[in-house]
Structures are given as C-alpha cells and as structure tokens.
Amino acid sequence: MSIERKLQQRCESKCELCASSEHLKVYQVPPTSKGNEDDCLLACETCINQIENPDTVDANHWRCLNDSMWSVIPAVQVVAWRMLNRLKKEGWPQDLLDIMYLDEDTLKWAEATGEGEDDSNKIVHRDVNGVILNAGDSVVLIKDLKVKGSSMVAKQGTAVRRISLDRENAEYIEGRVGAQQIVIITKYVKKI
Numbered sequence: 001m002s003i004e005r006k007l008q009q010r011c012e013s014k015c016e017l018c019a020s021s022e023h024l025k026v027y028q029v030p031p032t033s034k035g036n037e038d039d040c041l042l043a044c045e046t047c048i049n050q051i052e053n054p055d056t057v058d059a060n061h062w063r064c065l066n067d068s069m070w071s072v073i074p075a076v077q078v079v080a081w082r083m084l085n086r087l088k089k090e091g092w093p094q095d096l097l098d099i100m101y102l103d104e105d106t107l108k109w110a111e112a113t114g115e116g117e118d119d120s121n122k123i124v125h126r127d128v129n130g131v132i133l134n135a136g137d138s139v140v141l142i143k144d145l146k147v148k149g150s151s152m153v154a155k156q157g158t159a160v161r162r163i164s165l166d167r168e169n170a171e172y173i174e175g176r177v178g179a180q181q182i183v184i185i186t187k188y189v190k191k192i
C-alpha cells in the first residue's frame, strides 16, 4: 500500500492539521529518516504552502492547531510545534506551546530544523562594513556586478531599494535593479 493510501486511512482523508478535505498532499516532515508514513502527514495545499513559505503565513489559519496539536501522531505534533513556534509572537501560540507535551524524541525531531530558536541564532546579513541588513533596507552597490543570466551589469553606486534577505544564506540578499530582480552578495553592498 502506498504511503498516501496509508495516510488517507490514518486521517480519514482530512488535512491532519486543519481538517480540510480539499487538495490533500503528502508532506514529508523534514528531516526525514525512516522514509515511511511515520515521517509524513497528509495536509491540504493551504497548510503545506504556508509551512514551506514563511512569508505567506496567515496566523489565523493556524488556530486549527488548537485541536491538531493534541494528535497522537508524532509527525503532526512536530509540525504543530514548529508552526506554533514560528507564530509565537502572536501570543496565543505561546499559550498553546506552554501546555503542549512532546516526548523527548519527538521534541528533538521538532527542533531539528531550527524553528523556535532564539533570534540570536538566526542568520544575520551584514553589509561590507558589518552593518546589519534588514528586509526593506536600501543599499548601494560598491562595485560593478554582472547580473547572472543576463548581459546586464549593475553599476557601482546603483541604489537598490527595499531589499529582501535570503533566509538560508547570510551572504545573499535580493533586490530590484531597473526592472530586474537580482541576487546580490552582501559584501558588495553598503547600507544607505
């Protein structure tokens, strides 16, 4: 029997997070090890999209965790714990985290992706002078940069407004030069 079939039986074909019955897909809870249904949950597109794209998270959608955090399935507990941590600044998720219980192994799994760590452990982007860069800042290029995948050169002195940060790599930011969204290496920019 396929993983998907097993999951459908486990959750009666409802999203294991929000109970929606539409657009269900298998979500492998990272980092996976066993490669079977124990590492997976069946979730709707809305849930999966928001898990995978932190920028698009709608806190209200995750009120569903109020119920699903009590699931007996570790994979569901892990994702619930991660999303509550991601949203804890809202207040109510922190209250739920305070009463949530994960056994030792499950907690280790939940913590494996770094969700819920203090901000001090997060990736920090710094410009050429070591000044911290935040999303939305403006920077200026300190040398001519070839734009990958085009013949364009972004000239030294070009201002790039409203940058965004690469969440996985402290060396990269993104910004718009002319009409083009480009990736820029932080050591070639200065905050303005």
Ligand SMILES: [Zn+2]
Pocket: 015, 016, 017, 018, 019, 020, 043, 044, 045, 046, 047, 048
């Ligand atoms: Zn869902």
